[in-house]
Amino acid sequence: MSMTMTQxxxxxxxxxxxxxxxxxxxxxxxFVLGNDVTAPVAIKEFEKIGVAEVFDRRRIALVPDxxxxxxxxxxxxxxxxxRDFAKKHAIEHYFEVGRMGIEHALLPEQGLVLPGxxxxxxxxxxxxxxxxxxxxxxxxxxxMAAAMAAGTAWFRVPxxxxxxxxxxxxxxxTGKDLILSIIGKIGVDGALYRSMEFVGPGLATLSMDERxxxxxxxxxxxxxxxxFTVDERTRAWAASVSSRHYxxxxxxxxxxxxxxxxxxxxxxxxxxxxxxxxxxxxPADEAEKTPIDQVVIGxxxxxxxxxxRAAAFILKGRSVAQGLRCIVIPATQQIYRQAVREGLVxxxxxxxAAVSTPTCGPCLGGHMGILAAGERAVATTNRNFVGRMGHxxxxxxxxxxxxxxxxxxxxxIVDPSEISEAPQHGIFETASRDRD
Numbered sequence: 001m002s003m004t005m006t007q008x009x010x011x012x013x014x015x016x017x018x019x020x021x022x023x024x025x026x027x028x029x030x031f032v033l034g035n036d037v038t039a040p041v042a043i044k045e046f047e048k049i050g051v052a053e054v055f056d057r058r059r060i061a062l063v064p065d066x067x068x069x070x071x072x073x074x075x076x077x078x079x080x081x082x083r084d085f086a087k088k089h090a091i092e093h094y095f096e097v098g099r100m101g102i103e104h105a106l107l108p109e110q111g112l113v114l115p116g117x118x119x120x121x122x123x124x125x126x127x128x129x130x131x132x133x134x135x136x137x138x139x140x141x142x143x144m145a146a147a148m149a150a151g152t153a154w155f156r157v158p159x160x161x162x163x164x165x166x167x168x169x170x171x172x173x174t175g176k177d178l179i180l181s182i183i184g185k186i187g188v189d190g191a192l193y194r195s196m197e198f199v200g201p202g203l204a205t206l207s208m209d210e211r212x213x214x215x216x217x218x219x220x221x222x223x224x225x226x227x228f229t230v231d232e233r234t235r236a237w238a239a240s241v242s243s244r245h246y247x248x249x250x251x252x253x254x255x256x257x258x259x260x261x262x263x264x265x266x267x268x269x270x271x272x273x274x275x276x277x278x279x280x281x282x283p284a285d286e287a288e289k290t291p292i293d294q295v296v297i298g299x300x301x302x303x304x305x306x307x308x309r310a311a312a313f314i315l316k317g318r319s320v321a322q323g324l325r326c327i328v329i330p331a332t333q334q335i336y337r338q339a340v341r342e343g344l345v346x347x348x349x350x351x352x353a354a355v356s357t358p359t360c361g362p363c364l365g366g367h368m369g370i371l372a373a374g375e376r377a378v379a380t381t382n383r384n385f386v387g388r389m390g391h392x393x394x395x396x397x398x399x400x401x402x403x404x405x406x407x408x409x410x411x412x413i414v415d416p417s418e419i420s421e422a423p424q425h426g427i428f429e430t431a432s433r434d435r436d
Contacts, residue, residue: 002252004160005227006195009135009249013118021159021256029059031113032147033121035103035360036064040081042122045145054089055151061093061112062086063103066360071367101332101358104128104216104300109332111242115230116249120144120153124219125300125382131211132238133230133248138219158224160195161186162257165202167266169425172416174310175210176302176380176400179217180271182263184281192222194258197251199229202265207429208237209306216301217382220278270415272378273398276386284403285415294377295320295408296389297401298329298356299363302380305335307401309428312344314405314420320352321411327369329356353408365389371396378407 001018003011011019013027034042039062046054054060062082067075086094093112100106104125107113115133119126122144129136139153147153169178183190196218198211206214211228218226228234230248238246270284297303297311308330320326328348330336336358339345348355362369363381371377371390376397379389384396397413406416416422 002254002256004195004255004257005133005197005229005249005251006135006160006225007157008251009116009118010155010157019157021157023157024154025157026152026154027118029120029147029151029153030117031119032060032144033103033107033119033123033126034062034144035066035123036068036075036078036082037066038122038141038144040078041141042144042148043081043085045142046148049145049149051149054091054148057090058092060091060148061095061103061107062091063095063100063106064097065100065102065358066364067366068100068359069097069357099333101334102300102303102360105212105304105331105335108132108212109241109334111244114238114242114244114246115234116247120147125216127219127223127225128212128216128300130218130225130227131208131215132234133228135225135227137225156193158193158195159258160197161191162260163196163198164260164262165198165200165265166262167202167264168205169265169268172270172400172402172422173268173425174400174402175206175213177271178263178265178268179214180273180278180281180398181268183217183221183279184271184273186221188220188277188279189222191218193224196221196223196226198226202263203229204231204233205265205425207306207426208233209304209429212304213301217278220382270400270403272403272413273384275384275395275397278382278384278398284399284413285417287413289412289414290376291412292324292378292397292407293375294325294327294369294371295404296327296329296362296369296377296379296381297404298327298331299360299379299381300331301382302401303329303331303335303358305338305430306428307380308335308339308344309342311401311405312347313423313428314402314409314416315351315353316347318351318409320408324408324411325369326351326353326408327356327362328353329368330358332358362389378404378413380404
């Protein structure tokens with residue numbers, strides 16, 4: 001039977017010769033993830049199961065990133081549950097404050113997820129790891145508990161939509177703009193319980209950071225997972241973070257897709273997702289110049305080094321608009337240190353921005369940037385639902401780091417080309433800078 005890339009990974013991990021869309025399977029997991037919101041619930045369920053130990057202490061990660069550094073007593077208690085569990089079971093990958101990062105940037109950086117692996121996490125944006133050719137998806141805390149105990153999980157095999165990428169992004173367009181454009185076209189349920197599989201010649205022009213951003217947001221189209229064809233960029237990335245062996249999977253030439261969507265990258269412009277859905281998208285150069293109160297640059301979607309470089313490029317030599325708050329959050333300690341070494345942090349501070357330790361805080365309205373009634377924010381995060389970043393009457397507009405930085409300078413929603421001429425696509429990529 002011909003299978004998609006996702007179906008091949010699921011079949012192999014289930015010990016089956018083949019699987020088909022809609023089939024229920026039990027599959028072996030390679031890695032299990034939880035954070036300070038979801039893991040405490042999973043830990044309590046794990047204890048109810050009555051097993052003496054986790055299936056593999058090396059294949060579980062506990063990352064306190066949502067309300068840390070702890071904002072109150074309740075969040076401190078949540079983290080203590082994780083800390084005690086990690087100590088009791090000798091969990092190898094427990095990341096304390098000072099070592100932690102935003103989970104979906106941290107795990108790839110640490111080489112904990114590789115191509116062909118099956119990863120589950122009690123967080124909806126676990127789908128991020130599809131960028132490296134893994135099957136990764138969010139699960140509930142009870143499923144996380146079962147996976148920690150047994151090393152397996154139940155799945156309904158998803159059907160798939162194929163996205164064929166042609167051409168190359170230009171101007172200020174980035175992977176964030178590409179995925180916002182796709183979500184705008186298909187809607188928040190356009191890929192409901194489907195695998196979004198990205199292929200085509202244009203794929204080679206996208207950096208790994210751009211792929212992580214895109215995979216991170218497939219859940220905003222309702223997808224079960226997103227997955228990218230493994231290519232030379234993927235292999236080079238994998239070799240840079242880990243020496244572990246991994247297995248590559250590729251879709252069969254005649255694999256069955258429910259739909260094929262062709263995307264011309266040359267036509268993608270900077271995008272803005274207006275309240276209150278990630279699909280409420282329009283080009284930034286066609287958007288009204290709506291005044292804003294806050295800009296957040298960071299999150300599991302866009303807190304990587306390329307994102308910070310793009311924002312710094314816009315902000316350098318300029319100042320954040322009077323009365324506007326601009327908050328920059330590097331996604332991991334390693335990214336923070338790199339930003340310091342490159343002078344990016346100085347650029348942010350000189351422009352009048354605040355720079356934070358890694359945290360998910362403002363993205364989910366937790367802390368470090370809560371909006372008051374009627375306030376508006378442009379953010380590089382992934383969701384802009386009602387009340388997502390604070391008061392129910394506040395508004396969140398989603399954008400790329402370059403667009404967000406441009407809005408911080410202008411004080412209102414603006415296309416980044418109105419603030420700065422765009423550099424060549426790829427200039428912010430690590431490999432590109434290393435060659436300079």
